[in-house]
Amino acid sequence: MPIDPSVAIGADVGSTSFSWTESDVLLYHLGIGAGSRDGDNLSPSALRYTLDGPGLQVLPSFGVVVPTFHETDPPPLDLPGCDINLAQVVHGSQSISVSGPLPTSGSATVTTTLTDVWDKGKAAVIWQEGVARSESGEELWRTRSSIFVKGEGGWGGDRGGSEPVVVPEREPDLVASYDVTPQQALLYRLCGDRNPLHADPDFAKTAGFPAPILHGLCSYGIVLRELTDGLLGSDAGRVSGFTARFAGVVFPGETIRVAGWREDGRIVAAATIAGGERDGSPVLADCVVSAD
Template sequence: MPIDPSVAVGAELGATEFSWSESDVLLYHLAIGATDLSYTLETAGLQVLPSFGVVAPTFHMSDPPPLDLPGCDINLAQVVHGSQSISVTGPLPTSGTATVSTRISEIWDKGKAAVIWQEGVATSPDGRELWTTRSSIFVKGEGGWGGDRGSAEPVVLPERDPDADTSYDVLPQQALLYRLCGDRNPLHADPAFAQGAGFPAPILHGLCSYGIVLRTLTEQLLDGDASAVAGFGVKFAGVLFPGETVRVRGWRENGRIVGAATVAGGERDGAPVLGDVVLTTA
C-alpha cells in the first residue's frame, strides 16, 4: 500500500545544518505584516517571533519541500498541511547556525485520509536544544488500513468576550512577499495553478497566517514581547486570500492564551482560517 506505517513510524529523516541572519529575521517579520521596530529594525532591540523557527531550516530553499518519506508513496497534490506547533527553550537568536533532526513520529488512519506527523528538534552547535516543531499533513485517499485513528482534544473557546479582538488587512502582495521565506509553491502565486487546484485565486500560505496570528496575539496580549512566548500551535481550518481581512480573537485562559482566526467581511465573512489556537507563555 502507498503508506506502510511499519516502515514510516519512527523513521529518521536526517539532520540538516542551516544558518540564518538578521536580514532573514527582518524579511520574515515584514512578510507576516510586522511594523513595530522591535521586529523590523536591527538597531531597535531586534527580537524574533518563535514562529520564525518553523521556517528557518528551509528559509533559503526555492524548491517545494520533498515528499520522499520512508514508507510513504505520496505526491504533493494529495497533501494538505493539517497543523503546526513550535515550542522554544528561550528567545531565538537574531542570527546563528543550528542543526535540525526530523523524524516521523506518528501516522493516523482517518479512513479517507492518513495523517502523518513529523517532529523536528533544532540544536545549537554546542548541542543545546533551541526549539521543537511538530507538524501534521493530511494525505487524501490514503487511509483505511485499520490503523490508529489518533486523538486530538479540540480547544474550547471561553463563553465570554475575548481579551483581544482585532483584525489585519492582508496585503494583495502578501503571498508574493512571504514566498521569499522559502516556500515557492505556485499555489500561492500562480493564478492558473491555483485554479487547477480548485481555488479561484492563489491562497495565502498557511504558515503566513500562522505567523500573522502569533504576531497579533503577542502584540495584543503580551505587550509585543516575543520572549514571553514559549510555544504556539494551531490547526489549519481554512484558507485566506491575499486582500482579505483576518479577524483574530484571543482569550487568557488557565495560564495560556487560546484563540481563533476567521475571515472578516465580504462574502466569506466568518469563514475559519485557524482553529485550536494555543499560545503558551514563558
C-alpha cells in the same frame, strides 16, 4: 500502497544544518505583516520586528521556517514510506516550543522524525517532530506538525485522536484584525516555501482552489504576532510556545480576525475571515500561546 505506516512511523527523516542572519529575521517579519500598518515605521513596538540592531526580537514562529528559509525549490515530499505529491497535501497543524528567546542570527541543526500516521478514511495524516540544536548541542526549539494527504486513507489504520481547545464563553480579551495584502503570499514565499499552490493560479486550480491561497504558516505567524502585540505587550521573548490547527484557507486580499482570551496562564485563540462573502470562515483553530 502509497503510504506504508510500517516504514513511515519512527523513520528518521534526516538532519539539516542551517544558518540565519538578521536580514532573514526582518524578511520573515515583513512576510507575516509586521510594519504594515500606518505609523508602524515610527512605532517603537513595531520596529522591534523590522529594524535591525540591538532592539530586534524574533517571533518564535520563525523557528518553524528557518531550516528551509533559503530553499528556492518547491518543498520535497520524499518521506520514508510515503509516495505522495504536493497537489494532495495541505498543512494540518503546527506547534513550536522554544527553550528561550531565539537569537537574531546563528547556526543550528534540526533532526526530524516521522512519529505517527493516522488513517482518516479518505485521507491520511502524517506527523513529524523536529528538534533544533545549536552548534554546542543545546536545544533551541522543538516543532511538531502534521500534513493532511487527500485520497490516501482507508487501509484500516489508527484514526488518531484530537483534543479541541474550547474558548471561554465570554467576550475575548483581544479582538484584532489584519488585512492580508494582495502580494502577501508572493512575499512570504521568499521565506523558503515555493509551493506553487500559493503563487501559480493554474496549479491552485488543479488542487481544487479558485486562486492561489495564503501559506498556512503565514497565517500562523500573523496570528501569533497579533496575539503577541495585543496581549503580551509586543514582547516576543515572553512566548514560549504556539500551537494551532489549520482550519481553513485565506485568499490574499481578505482580512483575518483574531480573537484571544487569557485563560489559566496561557492565551487561547481562534482566527476567522472578517467581512466579504466568507465572513466567519475559519482560519486557525485550537490556538494556544504559552507565555512566561
